[in-house]
Amino acid sequence: MSICFMDFHGIDLNLLAAFDALMEERNVTRAAARVGVSQPAMSAALARLRALFGDPLFLRSAEGLLPTPRARDIAQPIAQALRQIEAALVAKPPFMPAMASLAFTLGLSDYPAFVLLPALITSLEQQAPGVSLHVRALTGRDSAVDLLDAGTIDLAVGVMPVRPENRIMTKSILRDEFVTITRRDGTTARDNITLERFLSMRHVLASPEDDRHGLVDQALAQIGKQRILALTLPHMFAIPTVVAGTAMTATLMRRVVLNSSVRHELALFPPPVILPTIEFHLIWHRKSDQHPAQRWFRDLIASQALSL
Incomplete structure (x- = not known):
């Protein structure tokens, strides 16, 4: 049985490890520390990588090293190959959580x-x-x-x-999916919420990033409608309590409502607009x-x- 050796054209696997570190760290100094070499050595490795692949691979910017399209193309195959080599050569003890x-x-x-x-x-x-x-x-x-x-x-x-x-x-x-909620003892809770009634009510919006235009507003805008936004809050789990104590309504993810201490004081309805699953x-x-x-x-x- 003959053995076939692959010709890697003199490629040093350490260069691929350097590339992987640069791809992950996006910084020459941090990449050097990651693989345990000096910063000049990592810079030299980057120069050799550029010559090897005939591409700049990384461009300097205010945000660090930005990979070129060529670098992005080869990043995953190189990373996967290095992990496989590591798994084959380095025996890792099993993790015992207890x-x-x-x-x-x-x-x-x-x-x-x-x-x-x-x-x-x-x-x-x-x-x-x-x-x-x-x-x-x-x-x-x-x-x-x-x-x-x-x-x-x-x-x-x-x-x-x-x-x-x-x-x-x-x-x-x-x-998770969205549900529209109202106070259970309110007049709205006795009927399904039509789009017309939905638009006549005052709404609460969960907005962690201070965006006053949520998914409901986007869905309404697509049909040329707009709701009355009375309150925005950064924390969605505070909203069921607000709705349970007011005549307001809100459209939230189902588990937010089910995990609320006031869930039995709320009525749940399908939203009158089409919303995505989150x-x-x-x-x-x-x-x-x-x-x-x-x-x-x-x-x-x-x-x-x-x-x-």
Whole structure:
């Protein structure tokens, strides 16, 4: 049996590791520290990579190194190949949650913080009593990307980031639909809410980013309608209590209402406009994709979301 050796044309695998670090860090100094070389050595590696691929690969900007289209094309195959080589050469001990003593930092938006976190904490106490959890708030759709890049969080649960990034990985784990709510003892609660009645009522809007034009307003604008917006709040879970004590109405995700302490004081209706289903994703950095403890924690969060 003959053995066929592949000709890599003298490519040094360390160059590919340097490329992977540059792709993830977007900074020569940080990439050098990541792979344990000096900054001049990383700069020299970048020059060799540019010559090897016949492309600048990274362009300097105020936001750091911006990858060229060519760099984006090769980033995932190179990262995957390096992870496979690492898995083949470095034997990693299995992660044993019951014996582990470590801390995870999890980025959460309001919705998963209220809906998912209680069940997650219970599972951690049962399966990994030595694991502690720190939670950081996600203040915008792309804040998870910024926090993961900075190494401030290990992973996040939130809506899909606006900026697609090769180094950021996502998995849909939770969906919810919208319902319109009113006070149960109000006159509106006795009938279905027609579009005409919906438009005559005073509305409450959850607006974490201080945007006064939500999904309902966008749907109404498409049919040439506009609602009466009486109150905006940054926290969606405060809205059921407001509606239960007033004649106002609100359109919220179903689990927000069901997890409210005043849910029995509210009437729920299908919204009189077509609204999308909302998806929440696990969001993590590619550099932690194969880490045993991180993989276990992601699987735990996904399983808890599936049980909701």
